Amino acid sequence: MSNLNTQLDRAQLDAEKMHPREPRQQGAIPMWVADMDFPAAEPIRASLLKRMEQPSYGYTGKTARYYDAVTDWMKRRHQWDTKAEWITTTPGVVTAMGFAVRAVISPGEKVVYQPPVYPPFKRMIEQNGGIAVPSPIKLVDGQFQMDFDDLEAQLRDPEVKLFFLCNPHNPVGRVWTREELAKIGELCLKHQVKIFSDDIHHDIVLSGSTYTPIASLSPDISGITITATSPSKTFSIPGFKMGNIFIENKALRQAFRSVVESTGVSDIDIGAIEATIAAYNEGETWFNEVLQYIEANNALVDQFIADKLPQLTTFPLEGTYLKWIDCRALGLNGKELEGFMLEQANIWFSEGYTFGEEGAGFERMNLGTQRSNVEETLARLERALQARG
Ligand SMILES: Cc1ncc(COP(=O)(O)O)c(C=O)c1O
Numbered sequence: 316m317s318n319l320n321t322q323l324d325r326a327q328l329d330a331e332k333m334h335p336r337e338p339r340q341q342g343a344i345p346m347w348v349a350d351m352d353f354p355a356a357e358p359i360r361a362s363l364l365k366r367m368e369q370p371s372y373g374y375t376g377k378t379a380r381y382y383d384a385v386t387d388w389m390k391r392r393h394q395w396d397t398k399a400e401w402i403t404t405t406p407g408v409v410t411a412m413g414f415a416v417r418a419v420i421s422p423g424e425k426v427v428y429q430p431p432v433y434p435p436f437k438r439m440i441e442q443n444g445g446i447a448v449p450s451p452i453k454l455v456d457g458q459f460q461m462d463f464d465d466l467e468a469q470l471r472d473p474e475v476k477l478f479f480l481c482n483p484h485n486p487v488g489r490v491w492t493r494e495e496l497a498k499i500g501e502l503c504l505k506h507q508v509k510i511f512s513d514d515i516h517h518d519i520v521l522s523g524s525t526y527t528p529i530a531s532l533s534p535d536i537s538g539i540t541i542t543a544t545s546p547s548k549t550f551s552i553p554g555f556k557m558g559n560i561f562i563e564n565k566a567l568r569q570a571f572r573s574v575v576e577s578t579g580v581s582d583i584d585i586g587a588i589e590a591t592i593a594a595y596n597e598g599e600t601w602f603n604e605v606l607q608y609i610e611a612n613n614a615l616v617d618q619f620i621a622d623k624l625p626q627l628t629t630f631p632l633e634g635t636y637l638k639w640i641d642c643r644a645l646g647l648n649g650k651e652l653e654g655f656m657l658e659q660a661n662i663w664f665s666e667g668y669t670f671g672e673e674g675a676g677f678e679r680m681n682l683g684t685q686r687s688n689v690e691e692t693l694a695r696l697e698r699a700l701q702a703r704g
Contacts, residue, residue, distance in 0.1 A: 432671065
C-alpha cells in the first residue's frame with residue numbers, strides 16, 4: 316500500500332495551492348486547484364533520483380524508451396492504438412490549446428467551447444486570435460449534458476473552424492459516452508470543424524464509466540482531431556511541464572508542429588521525460604490505489620451532503636477528482652458565495668463563476684487529497700451553514 320494518508324508540508328515546498336493570493340484565503344483550507352496532495356509514486360521518485368545522481372544535465376532527447384511508455388499506456392489502459400510519430404510533446408496542455416488555435420484558425424475565426432469549463436479554454440482561444448463561441452452544458456434531470464441542437468447551430472457557422480472538447484469534463488465531472496462523442500464527431504465532420512480534445516483527466520475515471528478517446532472512434536474523426544494528454548494529473552506530477560499531443564493526420568500535425576517550433580518551446584526537459592517514463596511503466600499500481608481513494612472521498616462527500624447539508628446538491632462523479640457542488644439554493648451570487656466560503660466557512664474552493672457565468676452559484680472541490688482534509692472541509696461547511704440558519 317502507498318502512503319496516501321501522509322500529509323507533506325506542501326507550503327514549505329512552495330506548492331501553488333498553499334500560497335494565498337488575497338488575505339481572505341489565509342487560513343482557509345485549500346481545496347481549489349486540480350492538484351493532488353498525495354506523495355507521488357515511489358518508482359517515480361526513485362527513477363528521478365537515479366537520473367539526477369548522474370551529473371550530466373545536457374540537452375536530452377526522447378527515444379523509443381519515452382514513446383513506448385506513452386503508447387503502451389494508451390493501449391493498455393484505454394485500448395487506443397497510437398503511433399510514436401503522432402506525438403508532439405509540449406510543456407503542458409494549456410500551451411497546446413494555444414498552439415492548436417493558431418494552427419487551425421486564421422485570426423478572427425471562431426472556436427466553439429462548452430462552459431462551464433476550465434477557464435483557460437476561453438482565454439487561450441481569445442489570446443490566440445480566435446473568437447470564443449459558447450455552447451453551454453445543460454443540467455437535464457440531474458445530469459449535465461451537451462445541447463446538441465445548440466451545438467449544431469454554432470458549428471454550422473462557416474466561421475467556426477475548431478471545437479474545444481473537455482473529456483472528462485472539468486468541472487462537471489462527466490466522462491462523455493461513445494454515443495455523445497460519436498455525435499460530436501459526426502457534427503464536426505459534417506461542418507468541417509476540427510476538434511481539440513483536452514483529455515488531461517482521461518485516466519481519472521470512476522467505476523461505472525469508461526473513457527473513450529474521440530479520435531479512436533473512426534479514422535475520419537481521428538483525421539480532424541488533436542488529442543491532448545499528460546501523465547501530470549494522473550500521477551500528481553504537474554510540477555514537471557509535460558504534454559503528449561496526439562495527431563494522426565500528417566498535415567494537421569505539421570501545422571501544429573510549425574506553430575510549436577515558431578515559439579521555440581518545442582521540447583520537454585529531462586525531469587519531465589524521466590517522470591513520464593517511470594509513471595507510465597511503473598506507476599499503475601499506485602494510481603489504482605489513488606483512484607480507489609478518490610472514489611471513497613467522493614462517496615463520503617455525496618453521503619455527507621445528502622444526510623446533513625440539504626441546501627447543497629452533488630452529481631454523480633464519472634471522471635476527474637473535482638467535485639462540482641451546486642450551492643444555488645443558498646441564494647447567493649458568485650461573489651457572495653465566494654465571500655461566504657472564504658470568510659464564514661474558511662474554505663478555499665475553485666469558484667464556479669470563474670468557469671463561465673454558467674458556473675455561478677457552484678463550487679469546485681478537489682478530492683485528490685487526504686481524507687482528513689475532506690472531513691475537515693465538510694465539518695467547516697456544516698458549521699458555517701448552521702450558523703447561517
Ligand atoms: C481540463 C484541464 N486542462 C489542462 C489543465 C492544465 O494542464 P497543464 O498544466 O498541462 O497546462 C488542467 C489543470 O487543471 C485541466 O483541468
